[in-house]
Structure formats: C-alpha cells, structure tokens
Amino acid sequence: MTRRVFRYVPYAITQDASAEPEYEARCVSGDEVECGAESGTYSRPDPVEEWQRRHTQDTGHRRYRRDFADYAVLRPAVELAEA
Numbered sequence: 001m002t003r004r005v006f007r008y009v010p011y012a013i014t015q016d017a018s019a020e021p022e023y024e025a026r027c028v029s030g031d032e033v034e035c036g037a038e039s040g041t042y043s044r045p046d047p048v049e050e051w052q053r054r055h056t057q058d059t060g061h062r063r064y065r066r067d068f069a070d071y072a073v074l075r076p077a078v079e080l081a082e083a
C-alpha cells in the first residue's frame with residue numbers, strides 16, 4: 001500500500017495583469033444627508049483625484065470615500081521561479 005504524501009506548496013499572490021484595477025470616489029460631505037456625487041470608475045487614480053479637485057472647487061465639499069479594487073492570482077512559487 002502506498003501512502004500519498006502531500007507536500008506544502010508555497011503560493012505567491014500577484015496582481016492579475018489581465019484585469020484592470022478600479023479606482024473610484026464618492027463625495028460623503030454633508031451633515032444629515034451626504035452629497036453622494038460619484039467620480040465614476042477608472043483604471044488609474046489620477047482621473048479620480050482630478051474629479052475630486054474639481055468637485056471641491058465647485059461645491060466646497062472636502063470629504064470623500066475612496067474605493068480601490070483589483071484581482072489577485074495565486075501561483076505556485078516554483079512556477080514563478082521557472083518563468
């Protein structure tokens with residue numbers, strides 16, 4: 001009878017280059033009700049920052065919630081070393 005031996009495979013976590021990251025912001029200024037204006041979603045942070053500067057200039061609003069999302073892929077570290 002043979003015993004299967006499971007060996008520990010270390011994985012490296014990397015950003016998935018085939019999917020673009022997402023940056024966006026929403027204006028949360030306001031006491032009772034927040035403004036709620038949204039920047040829209042971009043693959044780079046600069047357009048979002050530009051939108052915030054413009055929105056602040058137009059409205060005086062200064063507080064934003066920022067969201068960032070990306071995709072991660074796990075690959076065996078051995079595979080990375082061979083690449």
Ligand SMILES: [Zn+2]
Pocket residue numbers: 027028029035036037055059061
């Ligand atoms: Zn606002």
